[in-house]
Amino acid sequence: MEASKDIVYFYTRTMPFWGLSNFSPPGFEADGVYWPTVEHYFQAKKFLDSATRERIRRAATPKLARELGQSRATPLRPGWDDLRDQVMLEALRLKFQQPAARDVLLSTDDRLLVEASPYDYYWAAGEDGSGLNRLGHLLMQVRTEIRSAA
Structure with a gap:
């Protein structure tokens, strides 16, 4: 992807905006519980089964949380594709209430x-930049909501 001063790219720990x-x-x-990362929360919310959700919440790393969330050993909650953007938005609002993240x-x-x-053409830009970049x-x-509330 072509770099631009008007674009902030984030993805890996080595990038300046890793915090996003x-x-x-x-x-x-x-x-009522602590979620280590947005990834843990988002992946757990894919399931109605409380044991599966708790296993994901307790995953040692966000990568492991994602792997558990991508398993289909437990069925996804009904209508997940229609809910996922709202669940992500809820998680982002919670994370970015924290002063350092904000x-x-x-x-x-x-x-x-x-x-x-x-790799991701829904949440990210994908390899060729044609992804939806929903995240x-x-x-x-x-960011706009935080500014409006200030």
Whole structure:
């Protein structure tokens, strides 16, 4: 992907805006429990089975949480595809209430936020940049909400 001063790319721990990633801390409290990352929360919410959700919440890493969430050993909750953007938005709102995370998000000013995963064409830009970048768009929405509330 072509770099631009008007675009913030994020994806890996080595990138300057790693804090925007679903794999990065901080965690947050929701549903009466602590979630280590957005990834843990999002993957757990795919399932209605409480044991599966708890196993994902307790996963040692966000990568493991994602792997557990991508398993189909337990069926996905009905209508997941229609719910996933709202669940992600809820998780992002919770994460970016944390001052350190909020500061990272606000430091992006009005720049376009793009998850640079070459593998994901829904949440990210994909390898060729043609992906939907839903995560970037939801982050920009949360950034606007934070500014409006200030």
